[in-house]
Amino acid sequence: MKKNIKIKWGIVGLGHIAEQFASELQLVESAELFAVASRSLDKARDFANRFQCPNAYGSYDELFQDENIDILYIATPHDSHAELTIKALQSNKHVLCEKPIALHYQDALQMIKTSKQFNKFFMEAFWTRFNPSVREALLHVQNGLIGDVKYLNADFAFAVENLEGNRMTDIKLGGGSLMDVGVYPLFLAYLMLGIPKEIVAKSNFHSTGADLQTSIILQYETAQAILHSSFLSSSNLKATISATQGRINLNSPWYMTESYTLIQDDHKEKFKRPTLGKGYTYEIEECHTCIRANRIESELWSHQNSLDLITIVDEVRKQIGLVYS
DSSP, X not given: OOTTSOEEEEEEOOSHHHHHHHXXXXXXXXXXXXXXXXXXXXXXXXXXXXTTOSEEESSHHHHHTOTTOOEEEEOSOGGGHHHHHHHHHHTTOEEEEESSSOSSHHHHHHHHHHHHHHTOOEEEEOGGGGOHXXXXXXXXXXXXXXXXXXXXXXXXXXXXXXXXXXXXXXXXXTOSHIIIIIHHHHHHHHHHHOSOSEEEEEEEEOTTSOEEEEEEEEEOSSOEEEEEEESSSOOOOOEEEEETXXXXXXXXXXXXXXXXXXXXXXXXXXXXXXXXTTTHHHHHHHHHHHHHTTOSSOSSSOHHHHHHHHHHHHHHHHHHTOOOO
């Protein structure tokens, strides 16, 4: 694919996250929102009009069959990620699937197998991985700037006003704080420290069976991570990476931060790294880079990275007793 040709995107599922993503697509010169799909044609047409998109479909299958589309963004609830991603890949489309990649490891494995079978790019949409501050913090850790990491602390919590009849607590849709926002702190711990030796986790639950708050300890050979997610109360939304020769604070909200603070002895310095839009733009550009290079996965957030993370998530679910059909 030539560099001067825009990459045509389609969006599957038109909720709040899709609206944010569509807005960010407009900030990327090499991207074009070409078609959107919902189970409601009226909703699809309204969405398309608001984002100057030329095509709207009242079914996902119609979008999958549009031969003009290069890549699809799957923005539906968690329970449908695997099924729709596999269908999209089988329809000869590249795919960016919203996190979490799936509800079960075996589903994630099948998604990746399908990507390889059809030779199409596939990535889990962990946009925080491409945030400039997070990337720089990781480089500092890898280069030993702050010594050996011994402790990581991160949370993602906010108060949900009405939990009844809410997507976030609908167990059939993959609801719960762990899968919705808890995967972010787990992602950061995995990025900085890798796969833990041991996991201890506890949760409080909604009557539907979805977890309302979850606290996690990850035990490593010589380090620990303490993580938290919740729909019951808000948090500082800061993350700290503490090491033998200093620490890094990812400033609030850390998962989409525009700055970080480096502390070494008595010296403290804040580094501002403003993002283009909210930051979805960077994962969009990574998709474009990989597609133009004929790669089926990203080197920054690979298929194996997604499998490692869902392995950790599955163990947390086992620990807390969170069950999806």
